[in-house]
Amino acid sequence: MSGGPLYLGFDLSTQQLKAIVIASDLKVISEAKVDFDADFAAKYKIKKGVQTNEDEGEVYAPVAMWVESVDLVLTRLKEKGCPIDQIKGISGSGQQHSSVYWSEHAESALKKLDGEKTLLDQLSNAFAYEFTPNWQDHSTQTECDHFDAHLGSKQALADATGSSAHHRFTGTQILRMRRRRPEVYSKTARISLASSFLASLFLGEIAPIDISDVTGMNLWDIAGEKWNETLLELTAIKEGVPELRKKLGDVPLDGGGSLGGISPYFVQRYGFSASCQIAPFTGDNPATILSLPLRPHDAIVSLGTSSTFLMNTPSYKPNPSYHFMNHPTTKGHFMFMLCYKNGGLAREKVRDKLPKPADSSDPWATFNKHVLDTPPLDVRKGGDRAKLGLYFPLPEIVPNIKAGTWRYTCAASDGSNLTEEKADWAGEADARIIVESQALSMRLRSQSLVSQPKSRPELPAQPRRIYLVGGGSLNPAIARVIGDVLGGAEGVYRLDVGGNACALGGAYKALWALERRDSDESFDDLIGKRWKEEEEIQKVDDGYRDGIFQSYGNVLGAFETMEKEILEVAHN
């Protein structure tokens, strides 16, 4: 192993805290993780990383569990023999939108952390609220209605902040906190996002909110590069704006550089070098687009608890049904994002209705067999109707449809004669149709951002390459369907550490933040020069297939009509 500097990246996601250590040449040196259910289900009464209060649509995680996980993941990293003393910089990511409410005691507690005791023992009075609202929370419809109306329309809110109002966006969550739990709001000295919360622990003081993650709050004026005064007034009422500004803090416009040195706690307890620097942490999706040098016409499909579709683009075309966020490292660039709540867990529900595979080492074997044995749209012969479905165990984000399962058929040739099928069809078909339906939704909503690939101008508009990351990226059958539906002129690729992409993006971000020549050396220049494609990614599918790609195009209109029909019924 080289004696050169190492960089540590974290990802505080829904179900795990992951850590990855890389060298300056981007080689992965060590990895460790805490799995919240496996490590803490009984202690913190969580399932899939969260607790829920169905009556109010609240989904939240105990902050203490996150705090305890930091000590545990570092202990595991040390036990694996990672040369912690060589780590020069730390960054990372947190699930987007989640907020942590610090008490007035937080700053002093963070400053005097003693390496002889655990973080949890010393931070017990640092929080004004023991939970952190999770991105799956859907308790804020009233607040969303206020946000959507406040600037005149959903489109106006999207123009200003990159997104229309969403249940999980932190501005709506803070407004609800002020109304529903006023005592918590008034006891709160500072508010962090999951990303800046994690950075704060390492910094030993409250870290500022990151310039990309701040665009997941519905409070940041993207063009003006400042908090949106009118939306702060909505959240805190006019007289409360100075207090809210204090709670939120200032946001540095640069995603690079150092926020400061590491807290002595980590030097004492784990042997970090006292000169190790903390770079700004960002959201998990922004960190994902930093896990490889992503070109403007490439797309990432992240198959984690949520499923997301991400692109790096210089154009800003906000729309209420998707998100534009500041790029985490490149000023003037944006991250286009679609986020689906019914991602990994919805696929697991369909999987679990199928017979268990004989070989228990791969719980996905039966599901995958049915995905691959079922032809596109389950059209087996001429005249068969195409199957379409929506599988939402949780209320969905795009489109904003209540929980439920819907099955439709239409003419395969042109999507005409769309009809709801009241009876279930065989569960075997569901395996393919759920994956197709997730990919169809992504294709429908990214149409205006993709173009005819320069390398193959004879092909229809589609991404140049599609990269798969997240836990589900290990699944070859899902990769095949993504290629069938979304294309990919140069194919579909999987990141070798695909399950750890957000943490890897965090580690790359630390490297860039601390090794860049000056603030003009871009992330893509620096990382692009060191990135060895053949060592980092694998081609897992050919992507575009002539005929199949078009067969999905034939039913895209019917898919959109199906969503609209369900949306209308759901809202009447």
Ligand SMILES: Nc1ncnc2c1ncn2[C@@H]1O[C@H](COP(=O)(O)OP(=O)(O)O)[C@@H](O)[C@H]1O
């Ligand atoms: N082989 C596989 N096929 C499909 N899905 C998988 C596979 N392995 C893991 N997953 C899914 O990955 C999800 C976890 O992904 P991960 O990116 O680690 O999530 P998060 O970052 O949200 O904690 C699980 O919900 C699981 O369903």
Ligand SMILES: O=C(CO)[C@@H](O)[C@H](O)COP(=O)(O)O
């Ligand atoms: O809400 C969003 C993005 O807007 C989610 O993508 C969260 O950021 C959580 O991601 P995972 O835990 O599924 O990685």
